[in-house]
Amino acid sequence: MDITKEKIKRIGKIIFKNNSYLTTDNLKDLYHIINEFENDIEVDLITFSSETDSFCKGVNIEELVNYNEAESKIFSFLGQRLIKRMRNLKKIIISLVNGNALGAGFEIVLASDVIFATKRSMFGFPETNFGIIPGFGGTQLMSRKIYETFTKYLVFTGEKVTADNLFEKGIITKLFDNNDEMTNFFEEFAEKLKQRSVFAIGLAKEVINNGIEIDLEKALLLEQNAFTVAFASNDKREGMSAFIEKRKPKFTDRWEEFKKL
Template sequence: MPLTGGEIRLERSHDGSVANLTLNHGRFNVITWETRQVMADRFAEIDADRDIKLVVIRAEGEHFTSGGDIAGFMEVDPVDLTDLGQNITAPARSPKPVISAINGYCFGVGLELVLATDIRLATPAARFALPEMKLGMIPGSGGTQRLARLIGLSRAKYHILTGERITGQQALDWGLVSILAPDADALEQETQALVEKMLGYSPIALRTAKEVLDKGIDGPLYTGIELERKAYSMLRASEDFAEGVAAFGEKRAPKFQGR
């Protein structure tokens, strides 16, 4: 029987402007079929809340997640797997910036989840892997495509075709993560510092930058530049840009409203 359960706590902080999602399902935080849908449900709630400006994904305990409920996949009808990547990868479709903080194991669907986030932080103890090849399978929630775009085709082929793990230091060196904190406590401190920094920026500018980057990267350069140009022009008319310019001239911190 497939595993059920698996909590994803949703807690708000910073006066409701930050949504904190925490994986919690035993020592290894196994992601069940049910957990996948919970992630989609959580993001549906987050995306509909105009007060939330940022999202942070963490996990309880020493490991982010060892991956999915392997045995449970044999209980799922193959036709249901055609939309496999639509729930756990909800962070990629969210208009809000999503940060993930990773310690310990981050395997399989867990890696596919963090690949769908915008900024990743980790520790040297973090280990990343897509080990599906060892089961006679391939990653099915965006892992092949997103990993190749982040670390390059050659490295992605090696790690997907062999299932070999990526260390925390390699993840930093290759651009898979942006910050490598010394330990779990430092990881939380770095995460909070990043949250504070980004909360000081215009929500509409953050949202627009995420969209331009995500939609422009896979198209021809001229298409991405045109998208950037039009987005820039749109932001020129925003109240936040006017406030940013005024604050700069007055040598004070801007008070952005997301308009």
Template sequence: MDYRTLGTETRDGITTVTVTRPEARNALSRRTLTELLHVVGGATGPLILTGAPGPAFVAGADIREMARMTPEEGEEFGRLGQAVTSLLESVRVPVIACVDGYAFGGGCELALACDFVYATEKSVFGQPEVTLGLIPGFGGCVRLQQQVGPARARELIYSGRRVDAAEAQRIGLVNELFPDRDAMLTAARHTLTAIGRNSPSAVSLCKATINAARGQDVRTGLLAELAAFRQAFTTPDRHEGTAAFLAKREPAFSRHWEV
């Protein structure tokens, strides 16, 4: 696909995907969402998701586009946004959101859909859709409460209040804070490199199990875990990992992220 609003760079098996619409503070247009679907759907290794340098990670959905939409077009736009965030959540590979600047609306929803979030100290998060007469439509009403709890999510969504980086970390939106963009991206690469030394099939199964168990009662969650545990015994990585342990050597896992 001809990426007009994204930049991609793959190095040492890690792909950095950069939303690049500086004229719109990296806002999510139909085109950008379609390109994200394509690049994430084709991922064969770990991903870093970030925005082009500037004031925003992703300032939100493209308001100029939304202002002209009919209800039917709005529904289709929401469906496209939800497809992207659902794919980020379910794709087999680990995904780190690297937030540097504003992550409002759709930008916050993108970050919530990733496995975890690194951010610079200048970053600001929020779901301000109610100030536009809208609601979060790319998964914010669902994932924010899973991340910070229903009461906190209601307060943030109803008020549209902005949350600075320190508060975002305190309430569980952000894993780690960094002084600047370079330090953040370097740390993300180090983390994904460390993850990449492990069994890709096992990491993929862990991700799928955590997603399947989220919001479920303990019994249902344990059943999902048990099914994935059994599946792990069918993989070449299980044979290699246990054999390497017993032989006191480093495992030579496959580099395939499909189970």
């Protein structure tokens, strides 16, 4: 699968092309691309999309059949490294799904912060059909987004489920009749996000993602600390002043700048 990157209107776009399969090489490419976008002060959010009939078919079994234990461990490591990086990024990641997202492709979708999909899209973990299990974090990401029994059903059966099904369960953020409708909505949604504080959004993402992993008492303390950090920011002063003065805020705090300190 070829992967291209674009930077348009402060959006870092990652686009899947050709056969929609993930490999060792393009997993490394994806990791470097999202790191590049994360550190680019001219990028506010990141998207995954596809120009093929499928969003991402996952892994080519004809290649995977030749892997031994060591090679499979490296492959899983690279996939999980990408998934963890997506979760740890301060910037919002949005998957725009139009077509099948299967196996590792579904895992990339699940690691995104926001998921938009067309009604024709299908999702699933087909790995048990091939004598293996999901290896890029699917069993863990899915069970953190929804109840354990549905995760087991998908993984055990290897069946595909519709976008409607996942929308009803709250996994898909918004559902669309076709790709044009989804693209138009996304453009409006992106403009709305770009008017918000990138710094505050990054804090919120960090608190939500990390809070899932710990007990409520510690999660509440995590939120309290992040809330306090927000009050030390320029964006807090600007946002509240703009509200009082009845004008649009001009947010300036950037995570890229904090990393240089």
